[in-house]
Amino acid sequence: MDKLRLAITKGRLLDSSIEMLERMGYDCSALKNPGRKLLLNMGGLDVVLAKAPDVVTCVELGACALGIAGKDTIMEHGGSFYEVLDLGFGRCRFALAAPRGSDFFKGYKTRRVASKYPKVARDYFLTKNMDVSIIKIEGSVELAPILGLADGIVDIVESGNTLKANGLAIVEEICPVSARLIVNAAALKLYKSEIVGFIDRCREVLK
């Protein structure tokens, strides 16, 4: 391996990821204006911009030694890699939400739950020993209860404003979510000093 390759999640986590890399001393000008390029050279580091689940796939299969992905994606996608560091940014939480005023847990009817994260939703209701039917929704999940498509939703919640604007309220928080640094297992073993060095510098600037 000539150079470490890091996969970064596009979107919500990108700005904070760039800020962290800059504080670590990398020149991120290429990353700020990537144009149409997806593989960027930043001195001692190659950076790949990808959608969240692809970051996890790239790291698991070893195409990238390192990756920055949200805990939400890691929980939904699964896979075998090392989750070495909580980067602290991109903080939000998984929550179950339902129309304000409704009692989600009341009654014996099988509840319908809409989510972008069907696995997270299924695992959550398994811990509650509840039998629910889960509908996978790709876009705005908040729409589902309004349209009568579902009794509640499982989604990541940052401020709670979107929920409020759509007449929803949190029923229960499931777990906190934040960005994580993940590492390919074989790469960590074969290039220990380079990768541990990178992790240490991350930890240093996050203090």
Next chain:
Amino acid sequence: MESYKVNTPEGTRDRFFAECEELRQIRGAMVGLFRQWGYREVITPALEYYDLFVKVGNPLPQEKLLKLSEHSGSILVLRPDCTTPVARVAATRLGDLPLPLRLYYDQTVFRAGAANAGKSFEIAQCGIELIGAAGLKADVEAVCMAVNVFKAVGARAFRIELGHSGFFLALASELGLGAEETERLRCCIAGKNLTLLAEQLKPCASPAANALMRMPWLFGGAEILGQAEALTKNKAALEALDYLRQIYCELDAAGLGRHISFDLGLVQDLDYYTGIIFRGYVEGAGGSVLAGGRYDGLSRSFGRELPSTGFAVYAEDLAACLKGGAFQDTEVVIYYESGCLSKALENLELLPEGSAELSHCATEAEALQSAREKGASSLLVVSKDGVREVRLNG
């Protein structure tokens, strides 16, 4: 569906030419090594009873098993691993052979995976089991052979990494946690998930908790063992470290020390492994291509106490990392006149394997044409008068 006629099922694929050759080659090299060291082959059925794998505490979850049902209604699986069937055979049918048994296998295992994850459901595995052998020399033999597997197949940058189930279990038992909490700790350490590990260990402030907190980072060269020793006074944990050191010393004395590293955070499948655990890594593979360890408890399910150790190599993952020789294209086409088959075959056998083929054309002109299309560099014309070579340029 129409497309079922021409496509293969999810997780399976066809393999061609160079890929087959490389796979055969490395399997051949491994089998040669196993036989050299006195191991003998067993072939077990591809189909076994579901219970065989589930009742013995196999670490594979049930959704990974490919199931069928027998005409009588019993549930069958396509074998998801080879160690369990080999242990079954050793404890039952081979029960009257003197110990230790040295057995090897070279067969396919089947594991269902997630869709579209780029992983094959059919996995070529070659491996050994050293059965009825306890103690250091048996473990040294298994690890030493694992190193030699990589040498035999011509791998350059590779590493065998050792861990020991006893180190984690000793420290965890000091905390006095329940089975479920211990399992959660194990998962954090196995996945090097430091955030969650710190959370789990927060309520237990003790030297053992400190040592567990350090475990994910206890990987690297032999110096790791010293660092780990400094972290604990737990007798069983120190014994595990001492055992690893003894193995290392034996291997180092044999000149293999530079291929050995350690990861005390290697705590996968602890219901299964009862002593050392090891993994083999090679440059170019995203995960380990060799996995093994000591599993003294397995044969108990078959009614015998047989301390055992062994490993399996994921032959295709390994082959993919080795720069194999280029696929041999057809260089020479041999056209022969009626009555000259044996002379044509004589010439074919003199040429390097895979570089020549017989032409079935009726005339020399047609043979010449077809040899050009194949990209061959010459055509041999074998007739009653002798052999003539026609050079084909470009």
